[in-house]
Amino acid sequence: MVCQLRRDREKALRIQSILDAAKKVFTSKGYLKATMDEIALAAEVTKPTIYLYFKAKDDLFFTLMLPLVDDIRQQLLKVENNLLTGKIGNGTSLITAIFNAFYHAYEILPSTFRIMQLFQQQGLMGELRPEVRSALNDQGRTNFIICRKLLTRGMEMGYIKKVNVYEMADVIWGSLVGIIQLEDAKFYDRKTKRLTENTLRLAERLIAEAMTIKTEER
Structure with a gap:
């Protein structure tokens, strides 16, 4: 029993070490x-050891993305x-809460988010x-279904203006991703968290002001 627990713990640590190395190399x-050779070197394991747990490089990518996607879903x-x-x-x-749900991830x-950004920007889905x-x-589709459902409900309740929810969900997500990417590109060698957050909050307020139906207008 004790030996099995130790083996399980060692396995979990080895897998996490491989994932950390993959994140570092992908970044x-x-x-x-x-x-996979570079990932094995960074993880200080042999390449066959990686293949014990992950079939291919895209399995590593998928496993890294899961916590990010899952966090967005839980927040939504x-x-x-x-x-x-x-x-x-x-x-x-409502708009602020949706924005925050995406931003929380x-x-x-942050490193996983940037890997996802670069992956999408380069159109690499076909490589998987x-x-x-x-x-x-x-x-990802599940998260956007929830987001669109929230927007639809907000419209039905008279909180926000009626627009195409597919487009609105893309506006919110695209604003977040685009601003983070822009600030990272402009200030890649400096700490930009405060500036990035301030810019995101401005975008959030502008979208909320444009979309919100005021009480007297209902």
Whole structure:
């Protein structure tokens, strides 16, 4: 029993070490140029050891993305609960809450978020095996379904103006991703968290002001 627990703990630590190494290599080299040899070297394990746990490079990428995608989903579900229970009572609060749900993932997993940004920017989904690409798309699609559901509910409750929810969800997500990417590119060698957050909050306020139906207009 004790031996099994120790083996399980060692396995978990080894897997985490490999994932940390993959994150480091993906960040420095990009997904396309990263190799399993480099990841093995960074993790201080042999390449066959990596293949004990991950079939290919895209499995590593998928496993790294899961916590990011899952955090966004959990945050959006909290927004949904707050909306349904009356804790969110106007359009400004709703747009802010959705914005925060996306931003939270960047706050807790900034490196993973940037890997995802670069991956999307370079249009690398085609580099993933079909089954991995499908699984990742399903995860992301679920989050956008929840986001669009929140926007639809906000419109039905008279909190926000009626627009195309597919486009509105893309505006919110695209604003967040674009601003983070822009600030990172402009100030890659300096700490930009405060500036990035201030810019994001401005975008959030502008979108909320444009979308919110004021009480007297309902």
